[in-house]
């Protein structure tokens with residue numbers, strides 16, 4: 001690891017058997033006690049399943065397609081990220097040079113503590129909140145208040161590929177290791193937010209008992225308008241064709257990639273390095289074909305069958 005990475009990269013801890021960062025583990029009691037409000041909308045996903053895309057769609061639906069209103073703040077600030085807690089260091093770039101002040105004492109590097117909880121508590125209703133928590137770790141108040149929840153799932157292989165590149169570019173994530181190592185970690189659930197398999201299955205099961213709209217990244221790519229309509233209906237919003245088309249256009253990968261309020265270039269500066277791999281990377285289905293070797297793919301498929309044998313959940317790995 002480089003000097004820069006030693007300072008930033010987090011290690012994994014466990015909360016009830018699920019891997020989370022040390023920082024999330026340190027505030028776990030507060031996360032669990034979070035007070036949801038009845039009119040909160042929750043967007044829940046496994047990391048890299050299309051969270052940001054869904055957040056933009058939901059905001060545009062809520063704002064009746066008003067682009068300017070959606071640009072009031074960055075994605076990160078519009079929708080509190082429930083469990084996220086990151087101690088942000090001062091900018092790493094100082095007078096054009098990299099600045100590593102006081103490496104002996106990391107505490108001096110930390111100037112700002114922001115937790116998703118604080119952001120959420122300070123936000124007036126109605127709130128839209130983001131989480132990557134597996135279903136069993138969702139604070140109970142969301143169930144008690146019967147909040148609307150939109151869950152988005154993405155096929156395992158594309159989700160893994162996207163997560164790998166995200167680990168490379170985001171220093172708040174643990175070190176991904178090599179591609180081979182990361183595939184192994186993903187398959188064994190030894191990654192931040194735990195097992196993908198348990199995550200998608202757990203939320204799938206929960207949708208029978210709770211107000212959950214369960215969506216798929218692949219469906220959104222195939223027919224964004226149809227899926228946006230599902231979201232609008234779930235949120236009880238009646239939108240004209242004109243507004244719907246406007247939302248389809250403004251939430252397309254190409255437009256969002258150029259939108260500084262949605263592409264993560266305004267937050268986490270010095271933590272996310274878009275020159276390593278941009279946050280808005282490819283936005284396609286089946287990029288896994290450019291990453292998995294034939295042998296890796298066979299091994300993955302075999303293991304997948306076992307892990308997914310106890311669910312009716314079916315994914316498409318290409319369109």
Ligand code: A3P
Pocket residue numbers: 045046047048049050051052053158161162163165251252253254256279280281282283284287
């Ligand atoms: P890739 O890395 O495969 O490109 P999350 O928001 O959950 O972190 O997910 C990020 C993934 O969603 C990235 O996938 C990103 O490119 C993709 N994405 C973001 N906005 C998108 C959009 N409007 N359409 C399609 N994919 C999008």
